[in-house]
Amino acid sequence: MPTLTTVADWTITASGDTACFAHATGDGYWAPRVWDGRGLGIAAADLAAFDKALGEMMKLPLYWQARTRHGDSGAGDRAVWSEPRYEPDDDFVYIAGPCRSAEPTVGYRPVSAFDVDLVHLRGLRIRVAAYRSTALESRTGA
Numbered sequence: 001m002p003t004l005t006t007v008a009d010w011t012i013t014a015s016g017d018t019a020c021f022a023h024a025t026g027d028g029y030w031a032p033r034v035w036d037g038r039g040l041g042i043a044a045a046d047l048a049a050f051d052k053a054l055g056e057m058m059k060l061p062l063y064w065q066a067r068t069r070h071g072d073s074g075a076g077d078r079a080v081w082s083e084p085r086y087e088p089d090d091d092f093v094y095i096a097g098p099c100r101s102a103e104p105t106v107g108y109r110p111v112s113a114f115d116v117d118l119v120h121l122r123g124l125r126i127r128v129a130a131y132r133s134t135a136l137e138s139r140t141g142a
Contacts (some may be wrong), residue, residue, distance in 0.1 A: 003062050008049035012057055014118065019057055021050075022113040033108040039096035041108050045087065047093055051132060054125040057118070065116035074124030084131035088111045095127055 009024035033041035081097035
């Protein structure tokens with residue numbers, strides 16, 4: 001039976017070794033953007049809620065079971081994800097890495113939902129949290 005979690009505007013359904021993230025905006029302009037198998041973009045305004053959603057998923061037994069099944073001590077390494085890059089022209093933050101959508105297209109396209117293997121959530125959360133920390137420091141001058 002799938003596990004369903006809702007955090008802010010994110011609904012996450014996890015089953016087996018995969019988490020499916022859906023945003024409340026559906027597939028409009030502010031929807032997540034995915035380049036199937038290459039990366040994702042999250043609206044800068046949604047990044048904090050996405051970070052929290054990742055953290056909530058990592059608390060679930062399903063996440064830890066997937067990590068155990070994977071059996072790789074490097075599973076969850078941040079190296080599978082690039083450092084996030086802010087694009088001021090569209091106010092999105094882009095991260096290259098292993099996410100998938102049901103709508104395989106070339107380039108980043110708005111999607112109603114995207115999948116990430118549970119074992120890769122840790123690395124993605126590390127990248128997002130580090131980016132948010134750095135962005136906050138640059139805004140506050142700390």
